[in-house]
Amino acid sequence: xxxxxxxxxxxxxxxxxxxxxxxxxxxxxxxxxxxxxxxxxxxxxxxxxxxxxxxxxxxxxxxxxxxxxxxxxxxxxxxxxxxxxxxxxxxxxxxxxxxxxxxxxxxxxxxxxxxxxxxxxxxxxxxxxxxxxxxxxxxxxxxxxxxxxxxxxxxxxxxxxxxxxxxxxxxxxxxxxxxxxxxxxxxxxxxxxxxxxxxxxxxxxxxxxxxxxxxxxxxxxxxxxxxxxxxxxxxxxxxxxxxxxxxxxxxxxxxxxxxxxxxxxxxxxxxxxxxxxxxxxxxxxxxxxxxxxxxxxxxxxxxxxxxxxxxxxxxxxxxxxx
Numbered sequence: 570x571x572x573x574x575x576x577x578x579x580x581x582x583x584x585x586x587x588x589x590x591x592x593x594x595x596x597x598x599x600x601x602x603x604x605x606x607x608x609x610x611x612x613x614x615x616x617x618x619x620x621x622x623x624x625x626x627x628x629x630x631x632x633x634x635x636x637x638x639x640x641x642x643x644x645x646x647x648x649x650x651x652x653x654x655x656x657x658x659x660x661x662x663x664x665x666x667x668x669x670x671x672x673x674x675x676x677x678x679x680x681x682x683x684x685x686x687x688x689x690x691x692x693x694x695x696x697x698x699x700x701x702x703x704x705x706x707x708x709x710x711x712x713x714x715x716x717x718x719x720x721x722x723x724x725x726x727x728x729x730x731x732x733x734x735x736x737x738x739x740x741x742x743x744x745x746x747x748x749x750x751x752x753x754x755x756x757x758x759x760x761x762x763x764x765x766x767x768x769x770x771x772x773x774x775x776x777x778x779x780x781x782x783x784x785x786x787x788x789x790x791x792x793x794x795x796x797x798x799x800x801x802x803x804x805x806x807x808x809x810x811x812x813x814x815x816x817x818x819x820x821x822x823x824x825x826x827x828x829x830x831x832x833x834x835x836x837x838x839x840x841x842x843x844x845x846x847x848x849x850x851x852x853x854x855x856x857x858x859x860x861x862x863x864x865x866x867x868x869x870x871x872x873x874x875x876x877x878x879x880x881x882x883x884x885x886x887x888x889x890x891x
Contacts, residue, residue, distance in 0.1 A: 577763025581786040583756025584621040588790040591617050591749025597742030612712055615813025618794055620750075621787040622818050624757035626826040629779070634765050635832035639693070640779020641787055642818050642826075643842045647780075648788040649811045650849045651878035657795045658871025663804035665857040665864045670805050672715055673812045674854050676708060681850060684819040685843050691834050698827030705820035712813075760786060776835050777885055780842065808857055808866070815850070837888075845881060852877075 595613050622645050629637035657663060665671075683704055687697040737745075760783060768778040791814050798806040826832075852874075857864040866874075 572766075574763065574767065576759045577767065577782070577786075580756045580759030580761075580763060581789065583752050584625075584760065584787060585789050585793070587749045587752030587754075587756055588618060588621055589749070589793075590745045591620055591753060593737075594742045594745025594747070594749055597737040597745065612709055612716075612813075614794075615810065616817055616821075618790045618810060619814050619817040619822055620753055621757065621790060622814075623822045623825060624753055625760055625783060625787055626822050627829050628757050628761045629765075629775075630826040630830040630832060632761060632765065633830070634761065634775045634779075635830075636775025636777075636835060637761060637764055637768075637779035637783055638826045638832065639688075639823070639834055639838055640776045640781075640842075641783050642823050643838060643846055644780035644784025645788045645791075646815045646818055646846050647842070647849060647881060648785050648878065649791050649815055650846075650853050651874045651881070652785070653788060653792045653795050653811055654808065654853060654866060655871045655874030655878065656792060657799040657807045658866040659868055659875065660796055660799050661802070661804075662868055662871075663799060663807055663857075663866040665805055665808055665866065667805040667809070670809055670812070671858055673712075673809070673816075674858065676711060677812055677816055677850060678854075680704070680708065680816045680819050681847055684823060685839075685847070688834055688843075689839065691836065691839065692831065693823065693827040693834065694831045695828055698824040698831070701820050701824030701827070705817070705824065708816060708820060774835070776838065777888075780885055781882060804866075808853075811853075849877065 595617050622641055626638040626641050629635070629641065654663070684701065687693070687700060764778045764783050765775065767773075768775050791810055795807040795810045798804070798810065853866075856866045856870050
């Protein structure tokens with residue numbers, strides 16, 4: 570059991586370090602190719618922070634641990650909304666004023682509905698996975714068009730322009746990308762091994778492990794990124810990280826896992842976890858979109874979100890203990 574725990578913790582540490590280097594390298598490469606900071610922030614960075622979920626779910630599916638694969642996706646989205654946004658708002662209230670960001674919410678609702686519809690029969694087939702990956706291409710196209718059309722006065726554009734304006738030498742960017750991806754591969758393997766073996770030792774289902782410790786662990790890059798953005802007074806970036814990550818979790822992360830190995834979903838994923846994820850997405854929308862175009866996630870609302878995270882974890886524990 571101790572070996573499993575050490576492997577899991579070591580894997581999480583590698584996921585954090587690898588994600589940071591991979592995102593920095595990929596963003597640096599994109600900037601060298603002349604891609605705007607706005608597009609880099611809304612696509613490259615969001616995909617990069619979802620890389621841990623992508624590799625963990627793919628390896629879990631390949632190893633026959635489908636509960637970890639789907640639990641990681643849904644649990645990470647729930648953790649992003651409750652823990653990541655909640656902790657960021659507790660650090661400093663998040664004033665959300667970006668028109669671009671408000672346009673991403675309907676896109677996230679559509680992505681959530683599509684993913685839910687495809688797995689409603691209790692299985693993720695390779696055809697379903699293909700639809701999710703193709704939908705990702707469409708979503709990226711929409712995001713890039715939205716980013717390019719954003720006004721210079723848009724707060725999110727100003728934040729991203731300031732944060733991603735610098736470039737790095739091509740060689741350094743390539744090295745960081747390759748090293749980051751290599752570290753992510755090793756870290757994801759250790760996380761899946763440690764989690765799966767711990768689940769067997771404790772008599773816990775793969776799904777519960779995926780929805781809890783694995784999901785929270787793979788959400789650490791989003792937590793670090795959003796907290797840093799909030800403390801730099803970049804609230805739209807803090808929320809944008811979560812919206813982009815959640816869309817990518819439901820599309821390429823889930824899609825690639827299904828391509829690697831189609832799998833069946835536990836019934837409770839559809840009757841409990843997907844509805845909770847959808848409801849929390851609506852809650853975040855209400856908090857972030859104000860009546861006059863400016864919303865704010867206050868510290869009180871942040872504490873409510875963190876309490877919801879704790880409550881969800883408590884429900885999973887009670888169900889397992891029962």
